[in-house]
Amino acid sequence: MSEAKTILIIVPFFTLGGAETQALNVAVAFKKAGHKVLVLGFEKKNGILMEKLDALDLEYKLYSFDLSILSKGGFNKFIKIFKLAKFVRSLKVDYLFPFTYYPNLLISLIWRFTKAKKCFWNQRGLETLSVSRLETLAKSMGPDYIANSNVCAEFIAKRHSIDASSVAVIRNGVNTNNVKADSSWGDLAEQTKDKLVFSMVSNFYPEKKHVNMLQAWLKATRNAENKLLIFIGYSPQDIHLLRAKAMAFDLGINNVLFLASSDDIGNLLKLTDVGVLISESEGCPNSVLECMQHGLPVVASDIPAILEVFNNENPLLKHFNDIDGLANSIELCFNKEYRAELGAKNQTLVNARYGMNELSSNYLKLV
Secondary structure (H helix, E strand, C coil): CCCCCEEEEEEEECCCCHHHHHHHHHHHHHHHCCCEEEEEEEECCCCHHHHHHHHCCCEEEECCCCHHHHHCCCCHHHHHHHHHHHHHHHCCCCEEEECCHHHHHHHHHHHHHCCCCEEEEEECCCCCCCCCHHHHHHHHCCCEEEECCHHHHHHHHHHCCCCHHHEEECCCCECCCCCCCCCCCHHHHHHCCCCEEEEEECCCCCCECHHHHHHHHHHHHCCCCCEEEEEECCCCCHHHHHHHHHHHHHHCCCCEEEECCCCCHHHHHHCCCEEEECECCCCCCHHHHHHHHCCCCEEEECCHHHHHHCCCCCCCEECCCCHHHHHHHHHHCCCHHHHHHHHHHHHHHHHHHCEHHHHHHHHHHCC
16 A cells, blocks of 8 residues: 555535445545545534444544535635634645535635645535536636546536546445444334335435325325335434425325434345335435345436436336326335345346445545
8 A cells, every 4th residue: 555645534414314424435445545534524413423433433523614604695704714724724634535515615615725635526416506606716726526426427527617537436335234233123123014115215305305205105005004114314404304294194194104314224224125215316326225235126216316326227217206107116016026126136236336345446546
């Protein structure tokens, strides 16, 4: 190995969504290679990522910064940005790896003042925000570019007017050792016994279409007691969770469970028969990859990022607003042999294309 470097990985919050899970995977890869790794977050939220980092003996720091000010006017935000630049400079890091849009924007803005050798704009989603003056300035600072899918690479190339070939595509990695020895789901295991379980592992963000899934679920199952839909995820803004719960109540859906975010998704998926992700926008959906790795069929949206994951070959993909189509996909999964066939194909595909070794080697090449 070359000389050990100091790596700073930046996440918006210490939650455990898909981007944070991949940030954790990257942190572990750099540490195993002998580099010094520090994870920086701007808000604690539910703190599950902190627990994961503690368990892996990875260092982290919480630096309080309200990311929402980046989309507002006023001079005060520049004072806060300058203070952050001084703080990052004091850490004496060599390479900066932000995850998600606002960390990309913020760290790309300041990296030239931190004495770091490189900063990587790490494209992991398809933002609908217009390109602000602040983002234009961040681009002018000359970060390198990486993306977790071809869809994201093409998106950021067009958005920043750069050559798509200059964006390194590093696919997400699926950790095959993500199942805890002691399951957190003892009571749930009893509750799901003899039931066909569909699970949507997704935080409650605006682009996630939990309400569409609820409508399709009712149409397909008609509240059948031997079928259960599980929603599990963190809700940064309660309104999105409350909206889904209100719809379930209004429609009289009684075969659905809402569970809080957990770091034991592996054992939950062992209780699951079918994975679900109904979403309007994705970069490279981690929850879909985890379902595939567990050998599950996946009912999901036919958006570009998900089509890329499945090589356009999953017959269960439908438009996120196609309630009838989604209901039909759900009904197809009532057949055990069909579930087994699709699940086996998914497991083979994800193991071939989204391995941790490939993720690790590709990130290590960057430093």
